[in-house]
Amino acid sequence: MTTDGMPQVHTVRRGAPGRLPLVLLHGFPLDHRMWLDVVDLLAGDPTVLAVDLPGFGASPSGPDVAQALGAGPEPSLEVVADGVAAALRAEGVDRAVVAGLSLGGYVAMAMVERHPELVAGLGLVDTRSTEDTDEARERRREVARTVRAEMRVDAVLGMRTALLGATNRVARPDLSERLERWIRDQGPAAIAYAQEAMAVRPDRTAVLAGYRGPAVVVVGDEDEIAPVAAAQHMVDALADAELVVVPQAGHMTSNESPEPVAAALGSLLARAQG
Numbered sequence: 363m364t365t366d367g368m369p370q371v372h373t374v375r376r377g378a379p380g381r382l383p384l385v386l387l388h389g390f391p392l393d394h395r396m397w398l399d400v401v402d403l404l405a406g407d408p409t410v411l412a413v414d415l416p417g418f419g420a421s422p423s424g425p426d427v428a429q430a431l432g433a434g435p436e437p438s439l440e441v442v443a444d445g446v447a448a449a450l451r452a453e454g455v456d457r458a459v460v461a462g463l464s465l466g467g468y469v470a471m472a473m474v475e476r477h478p479e480l481v482a483g484l485g486l487v488d489t490r491s492t493e494d495t496d497e498a499r500e501r502r503r504e505v506a507r508t509v510r511a512e513m514r515v516d517a518v519l520g521m522r523t524a525l526l527g528a529t530n531r532v533a534r535p536d537l538s539e540r541l542e543r544w545i546r547d548q549g550p551a552a553i554a555y556a557q558e559a560m561a562v563r564p565d566r567t568a569v570l571a572g573y574r575g576p577a578v579v580v581v582g583d584e585d586e587i588a589p590v591a592a593a594q595h596m597v598d599a600l601a602d603a604e605l606v607v608v609p610q611a612g613h614m615t616s617n618e619s620p621e622p623v624a625a626a627l628g629s630l631l632a633r634a635q636g
């Protein structure tokens with residue numbers, strides 16, 4: 363299978379052969395680099411594949427991925443999930459532990475629904491299985507209109523602090539600076555596509571209820587975007603899930619407190635490996 367028009371898969375760590383790889387899906391509006399703090403800390407020597415979702419980092423745009431898949435141009439997380447699955451298969455990966463933060467979690471859940479044979483274990487980090495409220499949908503559409511009209515990413519720059527917990531907004535100015543750099547590296551078209559795709563995503567709680575593999579749900583106790591109650595809702599739906607609440611961290615547990623996130627994903631890999 364060709365990787366032309368498919369999301370970019372970065373092999374960020376090559377581990378012991380014969381073990382399940384870990385696939386990492388990033389949050390909005392970032393790219394695969396947000397996972398690197400965690401990757402450095404992972405025990406068990408896994409191969410780690412970190413994906414740039416359509417339009418972000420080095421990946422082709424959402425409409426280009428859709429065209430390569432023969433799908434329509436309307437923004438859709440189903441297209442994103444199908445693109446990631448196709449890109450992984452093109453890399454020879456038929457089965458993996460899949461973990462995503464926030465937007466990445468929405469895509470991981472769409473992969474469980476559409477490509478269940480691929481998902482040997484599921485990591486849901488600072489994300490939610492429920493759909494948006496009408497108000498949240500309208501806010502996303504407004505952001506999409508603004509970034510398209512301005513051809514700049516300024517409308518989402520406020521996320522450099524909103525993504526952090528109250529503690530680290532004050533204590534870790536280095537993190538908001540990194541987030542700003544990563545956000546400025548993304549294009550307005552990617553931001554608009556992702557916002558419009560997230561706005562129409564369905565509730566996937568029932569998908570989680572049907573999932574039988576091992577799962578871990580990780581959440582910062584100061585996450586205001588996908589709070590602890592949203593994490594608990596997913597744990598309650600899943601048949602075999604652990605909950606890890608990370609103290610003094612917001613939505614970016616992967617960077618605010620990477621050690622417990624790496625430990626949670628390492629233990630998920632061990633459970634999935636059997």
Ligand code: MLT
Nearest residue numbers: 389390463464465466587
């Ligand atoms: C993210 O971190 O990916 C976003 O907060 C997801 C969202 O906007 O729902």
